[in-house]
Amino acid sequence: MHFRITFSLILFFVLSDAIAQISFENQATEIGINVTCGNTLYGSGITFYDYDNDGWDDITIASAEGDPIRFLKNINGNFVEQTLNIDSNNWKNKQVNWVDIDNDGDNDLFVTSDNSSNKLYENLGNMIMEDITLSSGMLTDVLVTYGASWGDYNKDGFLDVFLSNRSTSIPNVLYKNNGDNTFSLVNTEAGIINIGTLSFCSAFFDYNNDGHQDIYVANDKIENANTLYNNNGDGTFTDFSVESGSDITIDAMSVTIDDYNADGWMDIYITNDVPGNVFLKNNGDGTFTDVAQPTGTTFNSVGWGAVFLDADNDTDLDLYVSAEHNGSVPGYLSSALYENYNDGSFNIINSSIPNDFAISYSNAIGDTDNDGYPEIVVNNINHDNVFLWKNNSPSTNNWLKVKLEGTESNRNGIGSLIEISINGVKQYRYTLCGEGYLSQNSSSEFFGLGNATVVDYVKVKWLSGVEDIIYNVGANEQIYIIEGSALSINDNELSSMKIYPNPVKDRFMINSEADIDKVLLFNVLGEEVLRVYSTELYENIDITHLQAGTYFAKVTSSNHSKTIKVIKY
Numbered sequence: 001m002h003f004r005i006t007f008s009l010i011l012f013f014v015l016s017d018a019i020a021q022i023s024f025e026n027q028a029t030e031i032g033i034n035v036t037c038g039n040t041l042y043g044s045g046i047t048f049y050d051y052d053n054d055g056w057d058d059i060t061i062a063s064a065e066g067d068p069i070r071f072l073k074n075i076n077g078n079f080v081e082q083t084l085n086i087d088s089n090n091w092k093n094k095q096v097n098w099v100d101i102d103n104d105g106d107n108d109l110f111v112t113s114d115n116s117s118n119k120l121y122e123n124l125g126n127m128i129m130e131d132i133t134l135s136s137g138m139l140t141d142v143l144v145t146y147g148a149s150w151g152d153y154n155k156d157g158f159l160d161v162f163l164s165n166r167s168t169s170i171p172n173v174l175y176k177n178n179g180d181n182t183f184s185l186v187n188t189e190a191g192i193i194n195i196g197t198l199s200f201c202s203a204f205f206d207y208n209n210d211g212h213q214d215i216y217v218a219n220d221k222i223e224n225a226n227t228l229y230n231n232n233g234d235g236t237f238t239d240f241s242v243e244s245g246s247d248i249t250i251d252a253m254s255v256t257i258d259d260y261n262a263d264g265w266m267d268i269y270i271t272n273d274v275p276g277n278v279f280l281k282n283n284g285d286g287t288f289t290d291v292a293q294p295t296g297t298t299f300n301s302v303g304w305g306a307v308f309l310d311a312d313n314d315t316d317l318d319l320y321v322s323a324e325h326n327g328s329v330p331g332y333l334s335s336a337l338y339e340n341y342n343d344g345s346f347n348i349i350n351s352s353i354p355n356d357f358a359i360s361y362s363n364a365i366g367d368t369d370n371d372g373y374p375e376i377v378v379n380n381i382n383h384d385n386v387f388l389w390k391n392n393s394p395s396t397n398n399w400l401k402v403k404l405e406g407t408e409s410n411r412n413g414i415g416s417l418i419e420i421s422i423n424g425v426k427q428y429r430y431t432l433c434g435e436g437y438l439s440q441n442s443s444s445e446f447f448g449l450g451n452a453t454v455v456d457y458v459k460v461k462w463l464s465g466v467e468d469i470i471y472n473v474g475a476n477e478q479i480y481i482i483e484g485s486a487l488s489i490n491d492n493e494l495s496s497m498k499i500y501p502n503p504v505k506d507r508f509m510i511n512s513e514a515d516i517d518k519v520l521l522f523n524v525l526g527e528e529v530l531r532v533y534s535t536e537l538y539e540n541i542d543i544t545h546l547q548a549g550t551y552f553a554k555v556t557s558s559n560h561s562k563t564i565k566v567i568k569y
Contacts, residue, residue: 021312021395022339022352024376028388031368032079033072038064039381042146042200043304043324043361045095045438046379046386050074050366051107052127055525057366057442059377061386062111065092069111077369085129091116094146095438099159102181103411112145114166122181137182143170149255149434151204151213152177152410153190154235155463159410159433162215164199172199172217191237197224203255203435204415205266207244208286211465213415214240218252218270225249226270246288248278254437258308259428260317260340264419266430271303271321271437296346301325301333305363305437309374311352313397313448315427316340320353320376322360322437335360335378358383366442372399372476374446398449398475400458403526404431407483408464412443415463420447420473421456449475470563477550480526485554485563497555503567506544514557521566522552543568 028034037044044062051058056074063069068089072079092115098107102122109121109129117140121129133140147164154160158177165172171194175183187194198220204213212231219226225247229237241247248270256269265282272278276298280288292298302324308317319338327334335356338346350356358380365374368390378387400420404413418429429445449455455473460481462468468486473479497512510516519541521530529551532541543551543566551566 021314021393022318022337022349023392023394024311024337024353024389025392026355026387027390028385031077031388031390033059033386033388035061035070035072035386036384037061037379037381037386038067040064040092043381043438044093044379045440046362046364046377047096047098047440048364048366048375048377048442049098049107049440050443051098051109053106053526055527056370057368057444059366059388060096060098061379062093062096062362062438063090064381065115066090069093069096074368082127084127086121087131095148095434095440097148097150097434097440099150099161099433100411101159101177102179103158103406105411110148110161112148112163113142114144114146115142117142118145118148118163132181135182137184138175139173139185143167143173146199147201147255147434147438149202149204149215149432151215151415151433152463153204153213153215153231153237155212155409157406157408157410157464159412159414161434162202162204162217164202164217165196166198166200166220168196168198170196172197172202174215190235191239192229193227193239197227199224200253201255201435201437203257203268203432205257205430205432206415206417207266207282209265209417211463213463216246216255216257216268218255220251220253222249222251226252240286244287246280248280248290250278252278253304254306256306256308256436257430257432258317259430260308260319261344262316262425262427264426264428266428269297269306269308269319271299271306273302274300276300277303277306277321291344295344296348297321297338299323299333299336301336304361305378305439307363307365307376307436307439307441309365309376310446310448311337311339311374311391312393312395313373313399313450314342314395315397315422315425315448315450316342319346320363322363322378324359324361326359327357334358353389356387356389358387360387362436362438364436364439364441365446367401367444367446370478372401372446374442396451398452400447400449400455400473400475401444401478402429402447402458402460403444403478403480404460405480405482405526406462406464408466409462409483413460413462413483417461418445419459419461422449422452423456444478470565473565474550478525479565480522480552482554482561482563485561497562497564499553499564499566502564503569504543505569507540507542508566509540510555512555512557517556520554520556521546522554523549
C-alpha cells in the first residue's frame with residue numbers, strides 16, 4: 001500500500017509538472033483583435049500568415065454573409081485592422097489563401113465561397129490587389145467551394161490548386177497553373193473523379209515519399225468515402241483509397257497533415273462527428289492505420305479544425321482540436337489540447353487553455369511576437385470575438401523556425417520536406433498551403449529543440465529534387481533557406497568558399513576559388529539588407545551600417561550558390 005501511495009504521488013507530480021509546462025491565455029482584445037465573425041453554416045476559415053512579408057505573422061479572417069474579410073496586420077506583436085482594395089468585399093466566404101501564384105515574391109489572394117464564385121486577386125506590389133478571376137480562366141460559377149489546397153502536382157515550379165466542393169452534383173476541381181496567371185481545369189486528363197462527394201477540405205502531401213505530391217480529400221457523410229489520389233508522376237492520379245486503407249466513411253471535416261511520431265512519414269488527422277475523430281498513422285508502406293483510440297485522440301465531440309504544434313517546444317508535436325460545442329452540453333468537449341507523451345500516446349490537458357468555450361470551426365498557428373513559441377487563433381461563430389491563444393508556457397525549451405524560398409521549385413517552397421537532427425534524433429515538417437479546416441498556418445515551420453542549443457543539421461528536400469543542408473545551426477533563431485544555397489551534393493564549385501572574419505564587427509571578406517557573380521545579405525526575417533555586384537568589393541564588404549545580429553550571406557557563382565551564416569557583433 002505504501003508503494004502504491006508513493007507511486008501515485010510521484011505520478012501526480014510528474015503529470016502536474018508536464019501540464020504546468022504548457023499554458024495559453026486568450027489575449028485577443030489585449031493585442032488589438034476585436035472581430036465578431038457573425039453566424040455562418042459550418043463556420044468560416046482563418047489564416048495566420050505573414051501576408052505582407054514583413055517578418056510578422058498576420059491574421060486574415062473569412063466572414064459571414066454581409067461582412068468583409070478582415071485583414072489584421074501584425075505590428076511588433078499587436079494587430080491593426082487594414083482595408084485592402086477587394087471589390088464587393090461582403091460576400092459569404094469560406095477559405096482565404098495567401099499564395100504566390102506567379103513566383104514574383106509577393107502573396108496573391110484566393111478566396112472560396114459556397115454561395116458565390118471563388119475569387120483570385122493578384123498582388124501588384126505593396127498589397128495593391130487586382131481581381132483577375134475572369135482573366136485567369138477559373139470558373140465564375142457557384143461551385144459550393146469550402147477548402148482550397150495548393151501544391152505543384154506536375155513539378156513545373158508553379159502552384160496548382162485543388163478545390164473541395166461540398167455538393168452532390170458538382171465535382172471537386174483541380175486547376176493547373178499555366179505559369180502566366182491563367183489556370184486550366186484538368187480533372188479529366190489528371191484522373192480526378194467527376195462526381196460530387198460533399199467534400200470539405202483536402203491537402204497536397206507526399207504520403208509515400210516518392211517525391212510527388214498526392215492529394216487526400218475529406219468527404220462528408222458515410223456514403224462518401226475519403227479519397228487518396230496517388231500521384232503517378234506523369235501528370236495523372238490514381239485512386240489509392242482502398243489499397244491504402246484511407247477510405248474511411250465518416251462525417252469527415254478536415255485534413256490535418258504532420259508527422260506526430262517523427263518517423264519521416266506524414267500522418268493524417270481527420271475530424272468527425274460523434275463517435276469520434278480518425279487518426280491515420282502512416283505505416284511507411286503505402287498503407288495507413290487508425291490510431292485514434294490507442295493514442296487517446298478520438299475527441300468524442302463534433303470536431304472541425306485541428307492543428308499540430310509543439311506547444312512547449314519539447315521536441316514532439318501536440319494537437320489542438322476545435323468543436324461545434326461551447327461547453328454547455330455535458331459530455332461534449334468545446335475543444336481539446338492533447339499533449340504528446342512521445343510514446344505513441346497523448347493526454348488531454350484542457351486546463352492549459354482555460355475558458356475555451358465557444359462554437360468554433362477553423363484554427364491556425366503562427367507566432368505573434370516572434371518568440372519561437374506558437375500561438376493559436378480560432379474563428380468562432382455567435383461569439384464576441386475570435387480567440388487568440390497566446391502561448392505563455394513557462395518552459396525554457398529552445399526552438400528553431402525555418403522559412404523557405406524556392407528558386408527552381410515554387411517560390412513559397414510548398415511541398416518541401418524539412419528534416420532536422422539533434423544528436424541523431426530526427427524531426428520532420430512538410431510545407432503546405434491550405435490545410436486543416438479552411439485554414440492556413442504560418443509560412444515558417446516551427447521546431448521545438450528541448451534543451452539542445454545546436455541542431456546537427458537542417459535538411460530541405462525541395463519538390464525539384466534539390467537538397468540543401470545546413471550544419472551546426474544555433475537555437476532560438478529563424479533561418480531563411482533559399483533553394484540551392486546550401487547544396488548537399490559535392491559538385492558545388494563554392495563548397496570551399498569561406499567568409500572571414502566571422503563573427504565580424506564592420507567588414508568581412510570572401511575567400512573563393514570560383515568567380516563570384518554577386519553577394520546578397522539577408523536578415524533572419526528573410527529581408528534583403530545588402531546586395532553587392534562589384535568584384536572589387538568582395539574582399540572588403542562593409543556592413544558597418546547594420547545592427548548587431550545574425551545574417552545570411554548568399555554568394556552566387558555561375559549556376560551555383562552557397563549561403564553562410566554571418567554573425568555581426
